[in-house]
Amino acid sequence: MSMQRVGRAIAVAAILAWSLLPVLWQVLTALKPDAQVTSSPTVYVPSPPTLLHFEALFTRKPFGTYLLNSLLVSAAATALCLTVAAPAAWALVRLAPRNRDRVLLALLLVALFPPILLLFPLYEGVRALGWLNHPLGLVVPYAALALPLAVWIVESGLRQVPREIDEAARLDGVSALGRLVRFQLPLAAPSLATAAILAFIFCWNEFMLALTFMTRDARKTVTAGIASVGGSSIHEIPWGQLSAAVVVATAPLVALVLLFERHIASGLTRGAVKG
């Protein structure tokens, strides 16, 4: 084997180790009986592995409810986000390039805004609307926060659709909205899928707003749910249960990404190279 290939193999192994070892550690910890979690010398592989922590998640805490809330909030926010992003992206595609780039840049700057600075004003707003401990308290802010990214991706996808197809549809008598829904969006479907997946991941992983706005157990999402995993005293951290919570919260996302990884990659690179 050549030096280059050995080097590359080592680099890949290192990156994989860097990314996956902490995950592996979490999984192992989640399966360890309490005594083995903090024992010294360190116990690596649990023997025997136990599902007690996972059980506790669903019996002592309403993790099932948390998962359901995450699913509903993320799905609703993604849907709302795309419903606004699609027409916005199309309007941008129709703009003269100079103006279009200005708007896209402005969107980017908005996206770079530190979210924590938004926390207080958002809290006040959500409270005034009576949306604390209500799904909309997360759905609407999430949709707004994911909007710049979604518009960027969908705009790039729509730009790939040849202009003549829109003109042909126009000459055939199709209305503007009809053209968007029946021609532009179907032909830009991959970029829509990408935007949807990325928005969904963002919503699912969001922690700060979820923790602040949802205080009642019945309304919490998984991220806030993990934070609520506590021990019998402040000094006792239930590592096992915590790890189990993290695993349960992350697993659906991993499955989603693995299922759609092709779309994500193609959607992100689409538009980078013509043809």
Added chain:
Amino acid sequence: MRGLSGEGISKTFPGGVRALADISFTVRSGEVLALLGPSGCGKSTLLRIVAGLERAEAGRLTLDGEPFDVLPPGRRDVGFVFQSYALYPHLTVEENLSLALRVRGLPQQEIEARVREVSELLGIAELLERRPRRLSGGQQQRVALGRALVRRPRLYLMDEPLSNLDALLREEMRGELKSLFRGLGATVLYVTHDQSEAMALADTVLVLRAGRAAQLAPPLELYARPADLFTATFVGSPRMTVWRGQRVGDAFEARGVRAALPEGLGGGEELYLGFRPEDVTLSMESHPEGWEAELELMEPLGDRALLTLRVGGERLRALAPPADRPPRTWARVPLDRRHWFDAATERRL
């Protein structure tokens, strides 16, 4: 008059590019008008203005006497064939053909009947369930054509529909288009950069150059009496030979060549003399009106050869039987086949 009429159409693109300057034209009902010119001359822009996809800054369009440019593109009832066909990739051929009719709310039976009729006429009846990506270029072109035909529009607008086809297919489709137009009695505005296409298909040709109209005339007149130098060299293949020279007494002098000037020819001191290769006669015998010529190049064209001959300090092109290869010969152009242009205005004298 029944037909499409354009008056004083002008358009400038943002950035100051003058696409069209004061263009006027008429297409009589049942006639084919070709918009002919090189790339960038504004022919596609004019077509798109007629379709409603672009807006003119000045000028009017009327169809059958009614104002036409007030209608939005969806209501102009035109059948547009794009150069790139612009078929809907996510729809089947049948859906591509029938979309406009569905939007219009025609009854299902009527839609089916028309789709069947047009697909049979164009030979694409077996392709109805396919998607465009599974069609060959020629088949896609026919579907694009079919999409226009199925609507039975008052006006057909075609933007270089044959230019994406290979040469053989293009020739075949040209013939089919011509008989199609005739059979339908269609009113057609046809954009092309191929002068032989315009000559073959059109009843009238509007030659455009850099946004201006050079000549509006039937093809044969374009060929026989081109109005300016540009049209003379653009129309007709092989290309016309053109000499630039001075008026000397009652003769024309180019580099090392003299020619008699017709009586009463206007124009200034500098003139252009043009003649087509097919109008040049070659013979071994000298002739008072002829010029002594030396063979430089021979390009076989199959049944003929295109010869490039040197005459004095100029060159001319002539057509001859393929085997002929006379090193020295006399070239002659009949007086009525000579085209004279003023050098300053480039207009025909």
